[in-house]
Amino acid sequence: MRFVVSSTELLKHLNAISRVISSKNTLPILDNFLFKIEGTTLLITASDLETTLITKIDLENSAADGLIAVQAKIMLDTLKEFPEQPLTFNIDLETFAVEILSANGKFSIVGHNGEDFPALPSLAENHNALNLPHDLLLAGINKTLFATADDELRPVMNGIFVELSTEEIAFVASDAHKLVRYKRNDVKYTDKASFILPKKPASLLKSLLPREDSDVKLEFDDKNAFFTLNGFKLVCRLVEGKYPAYNSVIPTNNPNELVIDRVDFFTTLKRVSVFANQASNLVRLKLNPSELIVSAQDIDFAISAVETIKCEYEGQSMEIGFKSTFLVEILSNLSSEHVKLKLSDPSRAGLLLPAEKELEYEDVLMLLMPMMINA
């Protein structure tokens, strides 16, 4: 097995897929990149068993197909230091000796048998398949990823729930305190189908997708999902289990409605929350017609802050408490100029919506559960 590849090109690809490799692998072989030559294409794979990422490089100069696993760390550390130049890889598939020839040197590594590398899972016969615009998938992940949970007891909440239907596609994430639902009706599927995408592949996609320029091919069954991008293929095991019935917890009757400048609200919260109790981060929102009073206090240190912001409010006067960190996070993940806060009462969830739609066919809903006040 032999091939010639540009050092920077190779490093770029290896860097992109190296994020899959986990620092505490159960199988030693997973510390390796798998190099595979098929004719004039070089396929490089990195995996942590749950998620596998494959990248493709077209070669001009290659001989003899084959398969070899090479230590990821050694490869990355050496390649980092090379100026742009062609590198020749000579691999003896009998002894797994790898020789890298550069313009003025030779590097020898002992590889591992590529056959030991875990095989890719296969999809069920009747799997679902569709093409998604790359920007849609990116927006769906970007809007929801922050709201996913870190809860060992409820693994389904640790991922993004993607729900396809004949009318729309919805991305949902929640950690039981906040919930985000991002819906788009510019993509439809022929049937009803859903899957839960774990955090790790979601954040990998988040970093890969901005460089894409064409549709992403998505295939999935009830165990695995395959995302085929231009130069990459991401295969991941899905979170198994039933996602909670999120639609039933979104309050529908919210007579109290506040419209406020998002950036004003955000900066006020940032300032006021400095004075909130460090453990609870409780900020109180007092809603009156035409003004919103944001206050926080930390009795232990005898500090407090209060600020009034102009707003449009229709509804009865009320006081509601939120965790400032969550509220700030939600506001920073909205992008509209004004936000709409819809409330029913201080013990029910508040809805945060963009006041003006950026895209005709999208529907963003963020929800935050309040904190108990004056208990």
Place this chain on the structure above:
Amino acid sequence: MQEIGQQSNKTIVHYDLDTFFVSVERLQNSQLIGKPVIIGGGSDRGVVASCSYESRLFGVRSGMPMKLARRLCPESFLIRGDMERYSHYSNVVTQIIAERAPLYEKASIDEHYLDITGMDRFFGCMKWAQELRHTIVKESGLPISFGLSVNKTVSKIATGEAKPSGEKEVPQGVVRPFLNPLSIRKIPMVGAKTYYLLRSMGIETIQMLTEIPMEMMQQVLGENGTLMWKKAHGIDNTPVKPYSEQKSMSTERTFEHDTTDVYFLEQLLVGMTEKLAFQLRKQQKMTSCITVKIKYSNFDTHSQQLRIPYTQFDHTLLETAKDLFRKLYQRRMLIRLIGVRFSHLVSGTQQLDLFEDTSERVRLYQSMDQIRSRFGSSAIRRASGLAVRQAIDEMKMTAPSIPSSPLVINRRY
């Protein structure tokens, strides 16, 4: 001996209300004045929480089983006690002290430490302390004693010597001569067991304890031995802490008759957890660690604890407490005591859960808490915890002996 020389010149006063619970009862009922009074659980298994000096003449001591106390002094007035009223009076006294003292520490319901270093520039520390004592007696109507010395330990011992209704000053130079002839029992950290151990070693007075090498004390009693040895020398550098955060809250119950009735025990556990959870919410705290303790009739004590996400809601706490109890109670043996403790407390309020905390439940808790704040913590309770109370009430009517709670002084540490 170098350490003695290093002692800072502080002036610490220790105020201790004399027979506090009895004094409060006497304020309410003047007929009790001059008579032997015993306060404690009404049943035979309860212990004496406080007793008047008159009853002490008969040999009654606090901590003694009520049955024994009654036998020693049959003519004494027995009172069940009312913790809420006692803490009210305790707060009255704390308030008086807080208005005047530069630095104070409330060590327990009836004890305060004051750091009045530097107050001697006015009229002398003793004069100031005396005036404060008179103010407290005048304004609260409760007798109080104090000890004035160079650190907390010596002040406390001095108060013990000054009682009842007395005052004692132990200046820097006479600390050792003051301590030396006293019994080792007077050192605050020497309890019944340590006392027994030290007496078996032939140590009787504090002077004898000081003559023992520190290393030997450490061998016998570990770290505590060193500390005790230092205290015997009149060395105690612990500062007067104005405020110590509450680390845990707990409650426990000893039964009239040891029981294996799991149903009854679980009911009791529900009631206790519920009450404690109300306290938690009232103080705007959340807990993340629950401990359940049981004591078998042979005094074997077992406990189990579990870390949970921060919460202040009954339903989570109740479930966890019940699970722990089921795990804990494996031996089919009689139980004499059950207790619950919440620890790892932080101040804050509950972040509601989207899928678990319905609006109805939240409002139910808020309404229940409002009722409790207004009418007392037992005004409204879960039926699953209520059955016990009913059962107790029924038993009250039929049988003369009833299971009841001993009065527990919840010291804040």
